[in-house]
C-alpha cells in the first residue's frame with residue numbers, strides 16, 4: 419500500500435468535504451427541534467455530541483477502510499481500528515460541536531494521517547464557510563489552495579492569543595486562573611471553540627499564538643501539521659511534542675517567551 423503523502427492528502431480532503439456536506443444536511447433538524455432533542459452529552463453537561471458527529475465519523479471511517487483497508491484509525495466518537503500499513507488516521511468528525519449545535523460558524527471536520535508515527539498530513543474543513551485548510555509535511559500549508567503563513571509579530575504585549583477550555587469544572591477553574599494572569603499581559607484573547615480551527619488561525623496569521631491544556635489527539639493532529647507547515651512552532655511546555663497534556667503553537671518569534679510565561683504559571687500542571 420502506497421504512503422504517497424499527496425494521495426493521503428487528497429483522500430483526506432475528499433472525505434472531509436463529504437463529511438462536511440453530511441454535517442450541514444443534518445443541521446437542519448437541529449434548528450427546528452432544538453438542542454435537547456438532538457444532542458446528548460459525554461464527559462460533562464457541556465460536552466455535546468450529536469447524531470451528525472457519529473454519522474460523519476462513520477462516513478469518514480468507511481471511506482478510509484474502502485480505500486486503505488490496512489491503515490489504523492482513531493476517531494473521537496469511538497471509531498478505532500488496528501492496522502499494518504504504518505499509516506494511522508486521526509479523525510474528529512466535528513471539532514467544535516458546541517458551535518455546531520448553536521449554529522456558530524466555527525466548527526470543522528479534522529482529519530490527520532501519521533506515517534510511521536510522524537504527523538504528516540492534516541486537513542481541517544469548515545463546512546459552514548466552505549474553507550479547506552491543508553498541510554503536508556515538507557510541502558507547506560494552504561487555505562483553499564492558496565499558500566498561507568503564520569504571523570511574524572514578536573512582542574508578547576501586543577500578541578493576539580487564542581485558547582480553549584476543557585469540559586470539566588476543576589480543569590476550567592485552573593485554566594481561568596492562568597488566563598487571569600496572562601490576559602493583562604497580551605493584546606487580547608480569542609476563544610473560537612474549535613482547536614483545529616485555532617491551529618489554522620495560527621497558520622494564516624489571524625492569531626499570533628494558541629495554547630490549551632487537555633485536548634485529545636484527534637483535536638490537535640491535523641491542525642498541528644497545518645500550523646507547522648505555515649511556519650509556526652508547535653509543542654508542549656517541556657520541549658516535547660504537542661500532547662493532551664499541553665499544546666502551545668506560536669510564531670517562532672513568540673514561542674519561547676510565551677512558553678516561559680506559561681511555565682511560570684504552571685499551565686500544564688493544574689488539574
Ligand code: IPD
Pocket residue numbers: 494510512513514515516581582583584585610611612613614630632633634637
Ligand atoms: C473541543 C474544541 C474546543 C476545545 C475543547 C475540545 P470538540 O472539541 O476543540 O475548542 O476547547 O477542548 O474538546 O469536543 O468540539 O470535538
